[in-house]
Amino acid sequence: xxxxxxxxxxxxxxxxxxxxxxxxxxxxxxxxxxxxxxxxxxxxxxxxxxxxxxxxxxxxxxxxxxxxxxxxx
Amino acid sequence: xxxxxxxxxxxxxxxxxxxxxxxxxxxxxxxxxxxxxxxxxxxxxxxxxxxxxxxxxxxxxxxxxxxxxxxxxxxxxxxxxxxxxxxxxxxxxxxxxxxxxxxxxxxxxxxxxxxxxxxxxxxxxxxxxxxxxxxxxxxxxxxxxxxxxxxxxxxxxxxxxxxxxxxxxxxxxxxxxxxxxxxxxxxxxxxxxxxxxxxxxxxxxxxxxxxxxxxxxxxxxxxxxxxxxxxxxxxxxxxxxxxxxxxxxxxxxxxxxxxxxxx
Numbered sequence: 001x002x003x004x005x006x007x008x009x010x011x012x013x014x015x016x017x018x019x020x021x022x023x024x025x026x027x028x029x030x031x032x033x034x035x036x037x038x039x040x041x042x043x044x045x046x047x048x049x050x051x052x053x054x055x056x057x058x059x060x061x062x063x064x065x066x067x068x069x070x071x072x073x
Numbered sequence: 074x075x076x077x078x079x080x081x082x083x084x085x086x087x088x089x090x091x092x093x094x095x096x097x098x099x100x101x102x103x104x105x106x107x108x109x110x111x112x113x114x115x116x117x118x119x120x121x122x123x124x125x126x127x128x129x130x131x132x133x134x135x136x137x138x139x140x141x142x143x144x145x146x147x148x149x150x151x152x153x154x155x156x157x158x159x160x161x162x163x164x165x166x167x168x169x170x171x172x173x174x175x176x177x178x179x180x181x182x183x184x185x186x187x188x189x190x191x192x193x194x195x196x197x198x199x200x201x202x203x204x205x206x207x208x209x210x211x212x213x214x215x216x217x218x219x220x221x222x223x224x225x226x227x228x229x230x231x232x233x234x235x236x237x238x239x240x241x242x243x244x245x246x247x248x249x250x251x252x253x254x255x256x257x258x259x260x261x262x263x264x265x266x267x268x269x270x271x272x273x274x275x276x277x278x279x280x281x282x283x284x285x286x287x288x289x290x291x292x293x294x295x296x297x298x299x300x301x302x303x304x305x306x307x308x309x310x311x312x313x314x315x316x317x318x319x320x321x322x323x324x325x326x327x328x329x330x331x332x333x334x335x336x
Binding site for chain 1: 123148166
């Protein structure tokens, strides 16, 4: 039970994953090995401004999209 | 001397000025180094890009931005893969956050095999994006009425297709493209359908402000060489348009004087 409480279940880019809490958007991007300057994050369908990554705490059940630019026409 | 080439012949969209009249896509290349080399050779200053989920299983994979730096090229994020106004707005909001700009390419396509612009959905998405503060360059059908309506709504550039995306068939409906150009006060770009340098030159000779090319460069046997060819084609077409071509006529007219002939 204790271990469960320490786990945060997030859906990131359609994948359900467990993370240790507490976790902010900044922490998540970092944990995923991504460069904050090259991605954009949507949390529960709302854009998270890059300047606020460190202040936005994630909750179990949150749904995130993390995107970047790729080749396109 | 070569005054015509030295004159400032830049074009403007959304308060930005571009010397190159070739806009290139960054899709379909075999790899990122080739993308970078071809875009460099094209002389383009504006490039279209797509917005997609980061691959979480390979976060260190090379990214487009490392090869085509946004500090050097104006990124024009597109809405490829969006089929509704909501999808388009959502995607471009993310693009704005990722890149920090609001100049975007709206494209809402119908299904294969035509991938023809879905105009009712395009109007709806354009309205939503403009309301949200975006500056919208819009991919559309070669329909002068639709083009005018998009301009009146506040789109900053009109981008009719020359032919279906990736078809390489060139401008199939030059009369309609010309009518769109004549009626527009915002830049008109032929977007889609260019197959080779000739097609780009032809589009520019019609009076387009710029041409957007992706597949014809990316899928050429030698993309870097084709990028140079497109650059030359766009420049040739632009110069020819400015120079004013001779009228077409139905009979021959001798190039050498018919007087002073020896007898």
